[in-house]
Amino acid sequence: MTNDPSLAAGPVCPVPLGSATHVLLGHGSGGKLSAELLRERFLRRFGNPALAALGDAAVLDNPGGRLVVSTDTFVVTPLEFPGGDIGTLAVNGTLNDLAMMGAEPCWLTAGFVLEEGLSFTVLDRVLDSMARAAAAAGVPIVTGDTKVVERGKADGLYVNTTGIGTQTEEFSPGPAGAAPGDAILVSGAIGRHGMAVMAAREDLGFATTITSDTACLVPLVQRLRASAGGAVHALRDPTRGGVASALNELARAADVGMVLEERALPIPGPVAAACAVLGLDPLYVANEGMLVAVVAEERAEAALAALRDHPLGREAVRIGTVTSEHRRLVELRTAVGGRRIVDMLPGDQLPRIC
């Protein structure tokens, strides 16, 4: 095998162009293999005028207003899991970060670190997912980059996406917006993504029907905006660290307390069961397609109704209330009538012994 693209193109090469089934180091060389990879796999799927120009940078028209920019890097094992893959996460995750700031997304960029030996079948499926997710959201991927690293230097595929959107002053929920008396809403079931990924890891040893909730939350935020507007005080997509960490961050940023009702938490049976087996708390499990909204009490019902009007928000429910008591702490009223603090975790949740 050779790393030299000029040899790869020649008549004696054992790996003729176009026949590779896996990523080779040569695909990152900047030569013909790289060009082929870009053309056959990336441009074909992500084609749009800005990208097709193939300049060193994308040239875009100024959309006016305030720009909102967010970047996120996606690392997940396995690359594909029930309900999605790293591609859907990479597009939806960054769009959701923009949406949580009340922004309308305009463009995405995508950077890829490919590990030598990654199967093109897998890469193609991931790129298809990205293309589908971006098209569904109506947001073009306008520039990108690929690098190839030696086998063993990466975990198959890492993806970075950056999103750019616009925001208006009338609708700019921020982390510090929660005020005493506000209602705390969630748009859907808690804990699906994290448990789906955990169950997909082959060493877990039990089967579940849980699928990831990965989804683009932009339509839900549009409904919240239409129904409650400026009464939407804060939004969060509770990814890593789950609902518990997201609420703690909001409580600290706004210097308020929060009270949650355990009985109201929408935790699907299979998620509760898998968490019970592993000794995990669903409140700390990652979500990729649901949001937490802090909404002024008088618009809370309207916001809930608007969320429930969309397929992604059908299970939307109020889970608690913002309070001026026990500032910076999130209290849970347990189903049996007790109470406890829901704190930030020191690190990852570790499965219990017994």
Next chain:
Amino acid sequence: MKYLAEYRDPDLARGLVTRIKATATRHWVLMEVCGGQTHTIVRHGIDELVADQVEMIHGPGCPVCVTPLEQIDRALAVASRPAVIFTSFGDMLRVPGSRTDLLHVRAQGGDVRVVYSPLDAVELARRHPEREVVFFAVGFETTAPANAMAVWRAHQLGLTNFSVLVSHVTVPPAITAIVESPDNRVQGFLAAGHVCTVMGWRQYEPLAARYRVPIVVTGFEPVDILEGMAMAVSQLEEGRHEVENQYVRSVRRDGNRLAQELITRIFQPVDRQWRGIGMIPASGLGLRPEFAAFDAEAKFGLTNIRAQEPAACRAGDVLRGRLKPHECPVFGRECTPEHPLGAPMVSSEGACAAYYNCGRARLPAAKTA
């Protein structure tokens, strides 16, 4: 959902709270033996619901918490060796040894892996004949059968690259040590349902009779715990001291004979150090001589590793019920889940971590209903 939702049912729970309040004519002191039960009690705020009737002392039944410091240091020493794959249940990874923990050993290049079953460790040894696979066999009688099975399986496969670092402990000697201690305050026990699923409750009958303490075999969900408390309170009020079984959906008097047979085939009783408590005679399980080839301590020459507990940590008093976790002078200050000084702050089942994570002593006092 079957076997979960009904044991978290708020109406059933409220009924049991009412029953305890109606039955108790005075204040009683109970101990839940198992860390899993401690976790449920603090997580759901159960003890606060009946605080005027019952004080719960949190017992020593968290395997992570009672594994002695020097055993952790031995684990860290062997996990740091280049040819070793060190395997462990997840919550042992953050337990601090004298200088470091398994997460840091892994970050510095040690091959430390979380397994969900000890048989996964045996499978690793089979797949990697060129490596030494060590499994950290900790826990009570609950985990002993699976760990025994791992040794038996490795024996059957003729594996020479698999060994176990054993730190098994058993419940009845610990109950004896607690009731015989001169300053004991415990008047009744909630025994650990999962331990009894394996062992049954025959071993507890002489304890209840000799020390005149009610022992109620109890499950782990909120309704289980409240029902176990109600049964223990009834016994105390009526002057009875029997072994009763609340966890009927899982526990039989004779337990699981197959599992017991497997334990005795592989392990034998040994004296064992309990972290924070000290030596309890015949309170542990060690490998029988015929399985000595699987003993990681001997194989890697770890027996000379000794350790000293941090002086500021009052884990021993907490584990013996002399001190509530938040009454410890370093609780929440020098000692937090991020920087634990003692093991009860590490595992989510540890009493200190349960108190800290659930915000005890940080919330304003409960308004009693």
